[in-house]
Amino acid sequence: MTPAGYLLVLLGILALWLLLLYNGLVKWRNIVAGAWAQIDVQLKRRYELIPNLVETVRGYARHERDLFEQIARIRAAALTAGSPRDVASADTQLAPAMRSLFAVAEAYPALKADQHFRSLMEELTATENKVAFARQYYNDSVRVYNTKTEQFPSAVLAARFGFRPAEYLEIDAVQREVQQVTF
Amino acid sequence: MAVPGHALHLQERIDRNVLATWVSMTSVVVLLTATAWFLGQIWDFGIPAAMIGFVIAATSSLAAYFSGDGIVLGLLRARPAEPDRHRELMNVTEEMAIASGLPVPRVYVIDSPASNALATGRDPSNAALAVTTGLLERLTRNELQAVVAHEMSHVRHRDTLYAVVVAVLVGTIVTMSDIFWHTARSGEIRTSRDHSDSKGEAVILVIGILLAVLAPLLARIIQMAVSRRREYLADLGGAELTRNPGALADALEKIAGDPDRFDVAYRGVQHLFVLNPVDPPSSGVTTFANLFNTHPPLRERVRILRGLAHQPDGRAGDSALPV
Numbered sequence: 001m002t003p004a005g006y007l008l009v010l011l012g013i014l015a016l017w018l019l020l021l022y023n024g025l026v027k028w029r030n031i032v033a034g035a036w037a038q039i040d041v042q043l044k045r046r047y048e049l050i051p052n053l054v055e056t057v058r059g060y061a062r063h064e065r066d067l068f069e070q071i072a073r074i075r076a077a078a079l080t081a082g083s084p085r086d087v088a089s090a091d092t093q094l095a096p097a098m099r100s101l102f103a104v105a106e107a108y109p110a111l112k113a114d115q116h117f118r119s120l121m122e123e124l125t126a127t128e129n130k131v132a133f134a135r136q137y138y139n140d141s142v143r144v145y146n147t148k149t150e151q152f153p154s155a156v157l158a159a160r161f162g163f164r165p166a167e168y169l170e171i172d173a174v175q176r177e178v179q180q181v182t183f
Numbered sequence: 184m185a186v187p188g189h190a191l192h193l194q195e196r197i198d199r200n201v202l203a204t205w206v207s208m209t210s211v212v213v214l215l216t217a218t219a220w221f222l223g224q225i226w227d228f229g230i231p232a233a234m235i236g237f238v239i240a241a242t243s244s245l246a247a248y249f250s251g252d253g254i255v256l257g258l259l260r261a262r263p264a265e266p267d268r269h270r271e272l273m274n275v276t277e278e279m280a281i282a283s284g285l286p287v288p289r290v291y292v293i294d295s296p297a298s299n300a301l302a303t304g305r306d307p308s309n310a311a312l313a314v315t316t317g318l319l320e321r322l323t324r325n326e327l328q329a330v331v332a333h334e335m336s337h338v339r340h341r342d343t344l345y346a347v348v349v350a351v352l353v354g355t356i357v358t359m360s361d362i363f364w365h366t367a368r369s370g371e372i373r374t375s376r377d378h379s380d381s382k383g384e385a386v387i388l389v390i391g392i393l394l395a396v397l398a399p400l401l402a403r404i405i406q407m408a409v410s411r412r413r414e415y416l417a418d419l420g421g422a423e424l425t426r427n428p429g430a431l432a433d434a435l436e437k438i439a440g441d442p443d444r445f446d447v448a449y450r451g452v453q454h455l456f457v458l459n460p461v462d463p464p465s466s467g468v469t470t471f472a473n474l475f476n477t478h479p480p481l482r483e484r485v486r487i488l489r490g491l492a493h494q495p496d497g498r499a500g501d502s503a504l505p506v
Contacts, residue, residue: 014346031284034284035284038281042281102215117271122270122271122274123270125274125324126271126275126277126278128272129274129275129278129328130277130278130281133278133279133282133424134281135283136282136426137281137282137283137284141284
């Protein structure tokens with residue numbers, strides 16, 4: 001082979017390698033986007049469950065009115081949250097309120113025995129877990145994706161083609177406890 | 184930690200499993216064809232034995248690849264979980280699918296008082312997992328979640344592809360060898376080339392018998408050895424999904440302490456379960472006995488998981504594994 005031939009082969013390999021790097025970036029950006037969509041789906045489901053649960057608890061514990069109103073207010077705010085930061089902040093407020101609701105439920109044995117309440121609690125526990133796991137998966141994906149956008153050599157491609165680092169969704173320690181609530 | 188290399192390690196593990204599947208499918212086809220050829224030399228079928236061996240091996244390989252999950256679930260008499268009765272099981276499965284970023288697998292229930300669970304399916308889109316009703320009764324929600332997470336990790340690592348192919352192939356080899364011994368014992372062996380080359384014949388006879396003896400044994404040792412390391416990795420992978428390694432340790436201890444043995448489980452599929460249903464788990468570390476066990480000693484698995492429980496985020500790399 002002539003020197004020009006070798007050069008051509010070398011260039012071909014280089015081009016292929018760049019293509020793979022680029023595709024890796026696209027793949028992980030899509031995984032991050034998909035993971036974010038999953039959190040959204042699970043949060044919506046959770047907000048749909050809350051009124052149902054509040055109604056059931058209200059039937060047994062009428063005088064906890066303040067708590068119910070507080071939850072309704074936070075929920076309304078949470079439904080309009082868009083960015084990862086807003087979502088996280090709405091979540092931080094909702095967590096202690098939901099904990100109080102569980103505490104109220106604890107005080108009413110009749111409520112705890114209620115079949116409808118029990119199945120609602122299972123759904124809520126599941127949804128809380130799904131939110132937490134969706135967030136965990138999102139953060140894990142962001143970590144891999146961001147590393148790709150920062151590490152040489154893919155960082156060069158990332159800068160050239162506008163792959164921005166994604167935002168982490170912060171979890172505070174208290175919320176992990178809520179997630180572990182089981183009845 | 185989900186360190187940068189994590190995704191890569193996972194991909195490597197997946198690639199290795201897919202490769203291992205093809206290698207074992209090919210070697211079983213070769214092994215069976217060779218065995219059949221030798222048997223054909225000492226035992227006259229009238230038809231080319233090597234061809235029969237090849238057809239049987241190739242058919243069972245393809246069947247294992249494309250419908251192995253159905254075969255396994257059918258053998259275990261698993262029935263689909265019902266959304267109303269098995270709400271909790273279906274919920275934790277969805278949770279673990281979300282945590283691993285995989286599609287939600289099909290969920291099955293096996294009517295048995297014993298406690299065990301298994302996963303199967305050639306890839307995540309075709310995955311299925313099954314748990315016994317005994318397990319559902321005994322475990323708490325978090326423990327059930329941990330067991331499902333362990334199974335989801337098998338799916339994620341493509342262990343299920345490898346495992347189900349191995350299950351069907353080992354079954355085929357053992358069955359063929361059984362047929363050989365049955366026939367041999369009833370004295371039907373006769374030589375195909377009378378009086379022509381008795382020395383060469385004897386050699387072929389010896390090799391043939393060796394193959395027939397060794398093949399099932401070899402197949403079983405492969406089945407055991409490859410699956411033990413996978414169990415440790417699935418334990419770690421499960422802990423990574425739930426961030427709650429203690430729950431899996433609790434679940435394993437509960438399952439092991441369960442006096443009910445899983446009677447539907449037969450040897451060919453034992454390596455698919457979360458805890459070996461055929462041989463009771465040895466609690467001590469005895470090297471030779473462990474060679475023939477698909478699962479690592481329980482005490483060792485629990486020790487590693489308990490160790491993880493004391494780490495801030497409940498995760499560890501492969502470095503936590505015993506070598």
